[in-house]
Amino acid sequence: MNIQQIQEAREQYGIEGWGSGYFGIDDNGNVVCHPTGEEHLSIDLPDLVEQAKENGISAPMILRFPQIIENQIARLHHAFKEAVWEYSYEGGHRAVFPFKVNQRREFIDHIVRCGSDYHYGLEVGSKPELLAAMSYNLSEKALFICNGFKDREFIETGFIAKAMGKNVVLVVEGPDELSHIIDLAKENPALCPDIGIRAKLYSRGSGKWAKSSGESSKFGLTTVEVLHCMSLLKSAGMEDRLQMLHFHIGSQVTEIKRIKNAIKEASRVFAKVTHMGFSPQFLNIGGGVGVDYDGSKTSYQSSANYSLQELANDVVYEIGEVCKREKIQAPQIVTESGRVIAAYHSIVVADIREVQSTESFSAAEGFELDFNENTNHKSLGELKYIIENINRKNYIEYYHDSIEYYEEMFTLFNLGYVNLEERALAEQMFYRICRRALYFSSFEKHVPEEFESLQQRMVSKFLANFSIFQSIPDAWSIDQLFPVMPLSHHEQKPTHKATIVDITCDSDGCLERFIDRKDFRQTLDLHSPSDRPYYLGFFLVGAYQESLANEHNLFGAINEAEVYIDEKGDWEIRKTTIGDPIEELLNTRNYDTPEILTSLSKQLESAFSEGKLPGDVKDSYQSRLEVMMAGSPYLRESNKNKYL
DSSP: HHHHHHHHHHHHHHHHHHTTEEEEEESOOOOEEEEEEEESSEEEHHHHHHHHTTTTTOEEEEEOOOHHHHHHHHHHHHHHHHHHHHHOOOSSEEEEEGGGGGGHHHHHHHHHHHGGGGGGEEEOOHHHHHHHHSSSOOOOOOOOESSOOOOOHHHHHHHHHHTTTEEEEESSSSSHHHHHHHHHHHHHHHHOOOOEEOOSSSSSOOOGGGGGGTTTTTTSHHHHHHHHHHHHHHHHGGGGGEEEOOOOOOOSBOOOHHHHHHHHHHHHHHHHHTTTOOOEEEOOOOOOOOOOSSSSOSSSTTTSOOHHHHHHHHHHHHHHHHHHHTOOOOOOOEEOOOHHHHHEEEEEEEEEEEEEEOOOOGSSSTOOOOOOOTTHHHHHHHHHHHHHOOOOOTHHHHHHHHHHHHHHHHHHTTSSSOOHHHHHHHHHHHHHHHHHHHHTTTTTHHHHHHHHHHHHTOOEEEESOHHHHHHHHHHHHSSOOOEEEEOOOTSOOOEEEEEOOSSSOOOTTOOOOOEEESSEOOEEEEOOOOSOOOOEOOOSSSSSSHHHHOOGGOOOOOOEEEEOOOTTEEEEEEEEEOOHHHHHHHHHTTHHHHHHHHHHEEEEEEHHHSSSSSSHHHHHHHHHHHHHHHHHHSOOOSSSOEEE
C-alpha cells in the first residue's frame, strides 16, 4: 500500500481539517467515518455503500450517522459546562435546536432523543414547524421557543402548547404581536406563555449572512420598539412575563470577534432592561456558530476562526463581566445553534457515470484513428513529430508550433480540403501535445501564465448521478463550498483536474468551486475510474440542504441509509429509506398518474390495432412503463464507467 500517497491525499483534500474527528482516510486508501469521534471505531464508507446496495439502496444516497448528532450535542453542552466552571459563572446554559435547519422527522427524532439528558429544546418559526414540534414530549426543563412573524392563530397555538405543559417562549417581532398576546392573556392568564423580545443590535455578523444582522436586519426590534413593548407590558401588569432577551447576528459567523462584540452589546441591553424593573431569566444569543467547511480555521466565508470551546469561553466570560459591572444576576445563556449540530451527520454519495475529457481519443472503447503519412495532410505529420519529440527543454516552442498546425487544419477543413477523419486526428494529436506540455510546465518554479490558462481549458468533467439542486442546493444558489472527495482510490495518484456536473438539464448543475486551505480551487483532483464503481462523497450537508432542496427536472429525494456503530466497532444499517418515486414527483405537480398510465396504455393499444406493434411487444412496453413510473428518477447504477 502506498502510504505516502495516502498521506498526500489526506493533505490534498484537507479531511483532517474539516473532518472534525469524524472522517478520515485509512491505510487502505478508503474514506472512513468515526461516528462517535473515536478513531478506533470506524466505518469503511465504500464497504458501507456496498452493504446498502445489498439492502436494496443504490446511489445516489444519503448516509446518515445519528451518533454524530449526539456527539455534537454533547460537545456543545460540555463546552459551555467547562466555560461556566472556568469563569465561575453564576448562570447556566440551555440549548434549543432550530427546526428550519433540518425539518426531517427522523432527524428531529434523533435531536429530541439524544438531547433529553441535556434538557435540549426546540425552536420554531412557522405554523407547520410549531405543530410538528408540539408533538414531541420534551424534557420538563426544555425550552420551546417560537420565533418568526406571528398572527393571532400562531399565538393562540402557543397558548395551547403552554397548556400542554411546555416551557413556551413567544419571542415577539413587533408591538402588534405583543398586543395579541396581552389580549389573550387577559382571557387565560394562567396559560400565558413566557415572552421574549428580539432586539436589533448595532453589531453585525460576518460571512455570507452578515446582512441578516445589524441595523438593516430583517428581524428584531429597534430600541424605540423595545421600549414600546416594555411599556405595553407594564401597562398590562405583565412585567413578570418578559423572561427572555433575544438577538441573532446571522448564520455561519466566521469571526469570533464579531460574536464577542454582539455579546457585549446584548449583555448591556439585558442589564438595562433589568434595571428598568423587569427580571428576564434568559439571554438568547441565537445561532450562527460556524462550521469549518474547508478546514482552514480562518475567517474565510466557508470556515470559522474559532472552536466550540473558544466560543463558549468568550460568550460566558463577556456576559459574566457585564453582569458583574452592572451588578445584576447572570442570566441563563440560551443558544440556538443548528448548523454545527446538523452539518456533520450526513453525506451525499453519487456514482460517477461518465468522464468527459478533452482527450477525445478516449471517447469510445476500441476506437482508434490511424495516421497515414502518405495520405494525411502534412500538418498532421508535423503534429505527430511534435508528439514524438517534445521534451522539457523545447515544450514551450513545440506547444506554440502545435497551435499553428492545429489552427491550420481547422482552416483547411472550413475550406473543404480536409476530411472529418483528419480533423478528428488533429484534435487527438493536439490534446496529447497539450497534456505533455502541461506535464513539463509543472516542473517550472514559476509556471508560465499561458499554461495556467491551458490547464483550465483541459479540465475533465465528471458526470455524477445526482442533482445539485436537490442534494446541495446551497452550492448552486449561494456558492456555498462543501468538502467533496472520492470515497476510495486514495492509494493512487489522481490523474484528472476535474469539475463535477450533475444529470439535470441545466447549465447551472455543475460544481466549479472546491474547498482549499488558502481560498478555493476551480478544479478537484480525481482518479480515472476503473471498471468498479467510482463514488464521490459530498460531506457536511446535514444542515439546511434538505430543507432548501428543490425538484428541478423532477429529481426528488434520494435513497437513505441510517448507520450505527457499537463499542466493539461493529456497525450496521438500521434503517433504509427509498427516495421519491417518479409517480410521487408527478403527483406533486398535479399530474394524475393513473390517468397518465391509462393514456399511455390507450396509445400502445392504438399502435397495436394499427399493426405497428406485435401484441407481446405492446404488453412488454406497458409493463416497462408501469415499472418506470414506480421507480427512481435517477440513473440506474452501473458497474462500468464511460469516457467521453
